[in-house]
Amino acid sequence: MVGSSLQGLLSGSIIAGTPLLYATLGEVMGERAGIVNLGLEGVMLMGAVVGFSTTVKTGNPALGVLAAALAGALFNMIFGFLVIERRANQLASGLALMFCGVGLSALLGAPYIGSQIKGLNEIRIPILSDLPVAGATLFHYDILVYLVIPIAILIWWALFYTRWGLSLRAVGEKPTAAFAAGKHPYRLQYQALFIAGLLGGIAGAHLSLAVANTWAEWMTAGRGFVAVALVIFSKWHPLRAIAGALLFGGAIALQLQMQARGVPVSPFLLDMLPYLLSLGVLAVWGGARRHAAPASLGQVFRGTE
Amino acid sequence: MNIRRSSNGFAFLVLLTGLVMVIVFNLTGIASAQPKLKVGILHIGSIADAGYNQAHAEGAQVMKKNLPSVELIEVENVPEGADAERVMENMIRQGAQLVIPASFGYLDPALRVAKKYPDVKFVHPGGYKLAPNLGTYWASTPEAFYLMGVAAGKTTKTNKLGYVVALPISFFLANVNAFHLGAQSVNPKVETRVVFTGTFLDPGKEATAANALLDQGVDVVGVIVDSPITVVQAAEKRGAFSVGYHYIGVQKFAPKGWISGIAFTWGELYTRFAKQVMDGTWKSEALLGDLSSDYLTIAPFGPGVPSAGVELVNAKKKEFISGKLNVFQGPIKDNKGVERVKAGEAFPIAALGKMDWLVEGVMGQAK
Numbered sequence: 001m002v003g004s005s006l007q008g009l010l011s012g013s014i015i016a017g018t019p020l021l022y023a024t025l026g027e028v029m030g031e032r033a034g035i036v037n038l039g040l041e042g043v044m045l046m047g048a049v050v051g052f053s054t055t056v057k058t059g060n061p062a063l064g065v066l067a068a069a070l071a072g073a074l075f076n077m078i079f080g081f082l083v084i085e086r087r088a089n090q091l092a093s094g095l096a097l098m099f100c101g102v103g104l105s106a107l108l109g110a111p112y113i114g115s116q117i118k119g120l121n122e123i124r125i126p127i128l129s130d131l132p133v134a135g136a137t138l139f140h141y142d143i144l145v146y147l148v149i150p151i152a153i154l155i156w157w158a159l160f161y162t163r164w165g166l167s168l169r170a171v172g173e174k175p176t177a178a179f180a181a182g183k184h185p186y187r188l189q190y191q192a193l194f195i196a197g198l199l200g201g202i203a204g205a206h207l208s209l210a211v212a213n214t215w216a217e218w219m220t221a222g223r224g225f226v227a228v229a230l231v232i233f234s235k236w237h238p239l240r241a242i243a244g245a246l247l248f249g250g251a252i253a254l255q256l257q258m259q260a261r262g263v264p265v266s267p268f269l270l271d272m273l274p275y276l277l278s279l280g281v282l283a284v285w286g287g288a289r290r291h292a293a294p295a296s297l298g299q300v301f302r303g304t305e
Numbered sequence: 306m307n308i309r310r311s312s313n314g315f316a317f318l319v320l321l322t323g324l325v326m327v328i329v330f331n332l333t334g335i336a337s338a339q340p341k342l343k344v345g346i347l348h349i350g351s352i353a354d355a356g357y358n359q360a361h362a363e364g365a366q367v368m369k370k371n372l373p374s375v376e377l378i379e380v381e382n383v384p385e386g387a388d389a390e391r392v393m394e395n396m397i398r399q400g401a402q403l404v405i406p407a408s409f410g411y412l413d414p415a416l417r418v419a420k421k422y423p424d425v426k427f428v429h430p431g432g433y434k435l436a437p438n439l440g441t442y443w444a445s446t447p448e449a450f451y452l453m454g455v456a457a458g459k460t461t462k463t464n465k466l467g468y469v470v471a472l473p474i475s476f477f478l479a480n481v482n483a484f485h486l487g488a489q490s491v492n493p494k495v496e497t498r499v500v501f502t503g504t505f506l507d508p509g510k511e512a513t514a515a516n517a518l519l520d521q522g523v524d525v526v527g528v529i530v531d532s533p534i535t536v537v538q539a540a541e542k543r544g545a546f547s548v549g550y551h552y553i554g555v556q557k558f559a560p561k562g563w564i565s566g567i568a569f570t571w572g573e574l575y576t577r578f579a580k581q582v583m584d585g586t587w588k589s590e591a592l593l594g595d596l597s598s599d600y601l602t603i604a605p606f607g608p609g610v611p612s613a614g615v616e617l618v619n620a621k622k623k624e625f626i627s628g629k630l631n632v633f634q635g636p637i638k639d640n641k642g643v644e645r646v647k648a649g650e651a652f653p654i655a656a657l658g659k660m661d662w663l664v665e666g667v668m669g670q671a672k
Contacts, residue, residue, distance in 0.1 A: 008517060214508050253517070257517045
C-alpha cells in the first residue's frame with residue numbers, strides 16, 4: 001500500500017513535471033540569450049491547441065507533437081520580431097503575447113472542444129518495465145517523458161560545450177562584446193527564441209495529448225508562469241531545471257495524493273503546497289549569487305551606435 | 306441623360322415592387338404562422354464541453370425542435386458581469402422576449418437587465434432571487450447522487466470509490482455525501498475518497514487527481530467539475546469505472562467503464578417556458594425539480610453494472626419519488642465523529658446550502 005502510494009507519487013510528479021520541464025528548458029534558452037519571455041503561457045497554449053487539433057484531424061499524435069512544436073516556434077517569432085526587430089519592451093511584449101495566445105488558442109480550439117483523440121501511447125521498455133517496484137512507475141510513459149531528460153542534457157551540452165552556446169551566452173551577458181567578437185546578437189537571439197518556442201509548443205502538446213487528452217480553454221492554467229519562475233529557481237541551468245520541475249510537479253502530485261490518502265489537512269492549505277515549497281526553496285537558495293542571471297537579461301541590444 | 310433618367314425610374318420601380326412584396330409577405334406571414342418567439346441563451350463556456358454548458362445548449366435545441374416558431378440567439382463564453390449584461394441587452398434589441406442566462410453567476414447582471422426591460426422574461430438556473438419577470442429553475446441532485454452511489458456500490462470490486470470535485474462548497478459536499486450514503490446502503494464495506502482540485506477547469510490537475518485516487522485502489526471515479534471528459538477518460542484508460550454529471554452523453558468517452566450519470570435534460574422545461582411566454586401564461590416562480598421531473602435524468606447504464614444494481618436503482622428511485630426514502634435520514638455522523646442528524650430526523654433539503662461536513666466513511670476534508 002505504501003509502496004503503491006510512493007509509486008503513484010513518483011509517476012504523478014513525473015507526469016505533472018514533464019510539461020513544466022519542457023517549458024522551463026525553452027525559457028532557459030531564451031534567457032541565456034538575454035530575453036525574458038513572459039508570453040510562454042501563450043506559446044504553450046498554441047502548442048496545446050495546434051497539437052490537439054492536428055491529432056483530431058490526422059489521428060496521429062506524433063504529427064500533433066510536431067505541429068505543436070512548429071506552432072510554438074512560429075508564435076514565438078512574433079515575440080522575437082517585437083523585442084529584437086522593433087526593440088519593444090520585453091515584459092510588456094511578453095504579456096501581450098500571452099493574452100494573444102490565450103485568445104487565439106480559444107478561437108482555434110473552439111471547434112475541437114469535446115473531440116475524442118487517442119493520445120500519445122505509453123511505451124513500455126521491455127526488461128525495465130517488468131522490474132517489481134521501480135518498473136511499475138518509471139518505465140511506462142509516453143515518448144515525451146522519455147525524451148525530456150536527454151533534451152535537457154542536449155541543451156546543457158549545447159549551451160556550455162559548443163561555440164554556438166558560448167556565443168549565445170555571450171549575447172546574454174554582454175551583447176556588445178559578442179558583437180565585437182564577430183557574432184550576430186540578433187541572429188542568435190532569434191535562434192534561441194525559435195528553440196524556446198519549439199519546446200514551449202511541445203510542453204503544451206504534452207498537456208493536451210498525453211496528460212489530459214482534451215483541449216480546454218486556458219488549460220495551461222498558469223504553468224507558463226510557473227516555468228518562468230522555475231528558470232530563476234534553477235538559476236538558468238538546464239540540469240538544475242530537471243530538479244526544479246520534478247520538485248514542483250511533485251508538490252502538485254503530492255497534495256492530490258495526500259487528499260486521496262485521506263490525510264487530515266485542509267484542501268485549501270494543500271493547494272498552496274507547491275507555492276509554499278517554491279518560497280521555501282528560494283529562501284534557502286536565494287543567498288548564493290554565483291550563478292545569477294545573465295547580465296544583459298531583459299535589455300535590448302541597440303547595435304553599436 | 307435621358308437614358309440615365311429612365312434607368313433610374315426603372316430601379317425605383319423595382320425597389321417599390323420589392324418593398325410592397327416584402328410588406329405583403331410579412332403581413333401574410335404574421336397573419337398565418339404562429340407568433341414567432343426569439344429566445345436568447347447565454348453560456349459561460351463552450352457548448353461542446355460534454356458538461357454543464359452542453360446540457361443547457363441541447364435543452365435549447367430540443368425546445369427549438371419542439372417549437373418551430375422559436376428562433377434561438379445563442380452566445381458562448383460570456384464572462385459573468387458587465388459583458389453578460391451587454392449580451393443580454395443586445396439579444397433584447399434583436400427582439401428576444403425570453404432570455405436564459407445559463408450560469409449561476411449571471412444572476413445579478415440578469416436582475417439588472419430584467420429591471421430595465423420589464424416586458425422581457427428571464428429564467429435563471431439555480432438562483433435564489435426572483436423578480437417579477439425573472440424566474441429560477443433547478444433540480445435537487447442529492448437523490449440522484451444517492452442512486453449513483455447504489456449503482457457504484459454494486460459495481461465496485463475494491464470497495465473504494467472516489468470523487469474529483471472542484472471545490473468544497475455545500476452543494477457539492479451534499480452530493481458526495483449522498484453518493485456515499487447510497488453506496489453504503491447496498492455495500493457496508495465501501496469507502497469514498499474525495500480530492501478537491503481547487504478549480505473548475507484544469508484538465509492537467511484533474512487527470513493527476515483521478516490518477517491519485519486510482520493509485521489508492523479506487524475503482525469507481527465520479528467527477529464534479531465543468532467538463533467530465535478528462536477524469537472519465539483517465540479512469541477508462543486504467544480500467545476503472547466512472548460516473549458522470551450534467552450532460553447525458555458522456556458515455557462515449559468511457560464505453561467500457563461507464564456506470565451511469567446524473568444528467569440535466571432541460572429540453573421539455575425550456576419548451577414549456579417558451580410556450581408560456583408565447584401564450585402569456587408565464588409567471589415568475591422558483592422551480593426546484595426532483596427525480597420525478599423530466600429535466601433530471603439518470604443516464605443509461607454501462608455494461609459493467611450488474612443487473613441487480615440496475616434493479617435496485619430503479620426501485621429506490623420509485624421510493625424517492627413516493628417520498629418513502631430520504632437521503633439524509635438520521636442518524637448521520639460526520640467523518641470527524643460528530644453527530645449531525647439525530648435518529649428519526651432527516652436533514653432538511655432546504656438547508657443543503659449550509660452543509661459543511663462530509664459523512665462518516667468519506668475520506669476528505671470539507672474545509
